[in-house]
Amino acid sequence: MNQEQRxxxxxxxxxxxxxxxxxxxFKINDPLTISTKSNPNDLVTTMDRDTEYFFTSNIKQTYPDHAIVSEEGYGDELESLDGTVWIIDPIDGTMNFVHQKRNFAIxxxxxxxxxxxxxxxxxxxxDVLFSAKRGEGAFKNESPLPQLSENKSFYESILGLNHFWLCDNRLVDEKVMQSLVKTVRGTRTYGSAALEFAGVAEGIIDGYMTMDLAPWDIAAGIVIVNETGGKTTNAFGEPINMLQQNSVMTCNPVIYEQLIEEYTKKGRK
Known part of the structure; x- marks a missing residue:
């Protein structure tokens, strides 16, 4: 994809x-039909489906040779990312959308x-748009985001940390993860992976870790974090597979090695 096409x-x-x-x-206060998917807390609404249909129908009409990976079933079944592929989450943070009517993102x-x-x-x-094009920097609305600070102490870091790290001892050693929480300056949970990635890119949190995300949760965020100098792998330092579920770590590269070696690799079961 050349610059003009991009x-x-x-x-x-x-x-x-x-x-x-x-x-x-406009429709935020309209009545919603809410159902569940994989578990009682995995919510989907008519707004999720309608928004995804809006994107997929427009993409297919405008770019018939492009493929789509999306959450609510309107996309394609892909075995590779060959060609141009749109990866879409129509509402990331559906629980926030339902309960708070804020703190969710497209x-x-x-x-x-x-x-x-x-x-x-x-x-x-x-009404805040984070955006990036490869090799051209990242933006918050029309303002360029600076490169992530190199003057960052691990012990002064704030991490977005999904709480399942601390309560699912089938996958991780909770004592190691509890040590991490005590070592860094603080932890936050926002309930939207996309907004957590945006927070890393903006530098208002220094890293985000979670155990199980789909490609549509992270596809946009990876591009934006890359453009601010951040680094994204799975939580154990391995490359992300954009066609399957992944654990995820995205962060300021200054704290990356310490997070990987001292915590997530030691904490893996």
Whole structure:
């Protein structure tokens, strides 16, 4: 994908994201049909499905040769990321959407032959768009995001840390993870992986770790974090597979090695 193609697709994707966000804000107080998927806390609403359909129908009409990976079933069944692939989460943070009516995001990543080219994370209710094009930097609305600080102490770090690290001792040693919580300055849980990635890119948190995310949760965020100098792997230092569920660690590279070696690798069962 050359720069001209990337810019054209970026502008179209941005227009769709902002339009979808406007619709969600307009309908935010409408009655919702809410159902569950994998467990009683895995929620999906009519708004999730309607928003995903908006994206997939427009993509298929505008770019019929592009493929789609998406959460609610309107995408394609893919065995590779060859060609141009849109990876979409129509509402990341559905529980926040249902219970809080804020702290959720639209997440759209565009990949070319497995390489992240475009990332868009839209904090809908705050009307804040995080965006990036590969090699061209990352932005919060129209303001460029600086490169992540190199003057960062591990002990002064704030981490986004999914609480399952601390309560599922089938996969991790909870004592190691409890030690991590006591060692860093603080931890936060926001309930939206996309917004946690945006927080890392912006530098308001220094890292985000979680045990089990789908490609649509992280595709846009990886592109945006990359453009601010951050690093993303699975939680044990291995490459992310964008066609399956992954544990995830994204962070300021200054704290990466210590997180990997002293905590997540030691904490793995």
């Amino acid at each position: 810019q054209a697709i970026y502008q179209q994707a941005k227009d769709w994201v902002l339009e979808a966000g406007k619709t969600i804000r 997440s759209v990543g565009v990949y070319q032959d497995g390489i992240g080219e475009i990332g868009l994370i839209y904090d809908v209710m705050a």
